[in-house]
Amino acid sequence: MTPQKITKDLKHLICAILLLFTLNISAQSHLQLEANFLVGFQSQKELNQRELTNSQHLGFLIGANWQIMLYKRIYIETGVYGKFVQGQSETELACFTSKLISAQLALLIGFKGTNKWQYSGGLIFENNRDFEDMNINQPFNLRYYASAKTCYQIKSKLGISLSANFNLAKIPKSYLIINPANYASLGVIYKLI
Numbered sequence: 424m425t426p427q428k429i430t431k432d433l434k435h436l437i438c439a440i441l442l443l444f445t446l447n448i449s450a451q452s453h454l455q456l457e458a459n460f461l462v463g464f465q466s467q468k469e470l471n472q473r474e475l476t477n478s479q480h481l482g483f484l485i486g487a488n489w490q491i492m493l494y495k496r497i498y499i500e501t502g503v504y505g506k507f508v509q510g511q512s513e514t515e516l517a518c519f520t521s522k523l524i525s526a527q528l529a530l531l532i533g534f535k536g537t538n539k540w541q542y543s544g545g546l547i548f549e550n551n552r553d554f555e556d557m558n559i560n561q562p563f564n565l566r567y568y569a570s571a572k573t574c575y576q577i578k579s580k581l582g583i584s585l586s587a588n589f590n591l592a593k594i595p596k597s598y599l600i601i602n603p604a605n606y607a608s609l610g611v612i613y614k615l616i
Contacts, residue, residue, distance in 0.1 A: 457487065459611075486503050502528070510523075531572065543570075551563050581613060
């Protein structure tokens with residue numbers, strides 16, 4: 424056999440192994456829709472040297488995630504979500520409301536426990552600036568959260584989730600007035616595949 428023939432056969436073998444690996448992963452993966460109600464929380468902030476009081480942030484997350492089994496009960500989860508937050512804050516001089524729409528990318532690693540429980544944790548990336556204000560030459564375009572999530576499967580295709588997310592990014596406090604530093608969410612998950 425010539426070296427070219429061996430190289431060609433080796434390439435075919437590698438392609439076949441990769442194809443089988445891909446088929447194995449897709450057979451053990453799940454595409455899910457997720458809708459969450461969220462509540463934002465953080466320490467007291469100041470606006471123009473006046474303390475914000477009665478600061479409330481409520482909203483929701485809607486998106487899809489893809490769970491890929493790695494080994495027995497261990498999986499990775501990635502997802503794309505839209506986040507909407509409406510806030511209300513007061514100072515001693517004024518009361519104001521705010522609205523925010525942002526996008527999130529989740530990268531989690533999880534464990535399927537016994538019974539119907541799942542536990543995962545990882546990072547969530549979110550745009551910190553409005554989409555039209557994002558510029559690669561400016562700082563503070565993104566924020567990232569440490570995330571801890573647990574899910575309980577009610578039926579074969581339906582489950583509920585509870586998560587807590589804590590801001591890790593070093594960003595100015597002015598960005599935290601409209602979009603809170605931390606939030607908890609409670610949601611419903613529907614398995615499509």
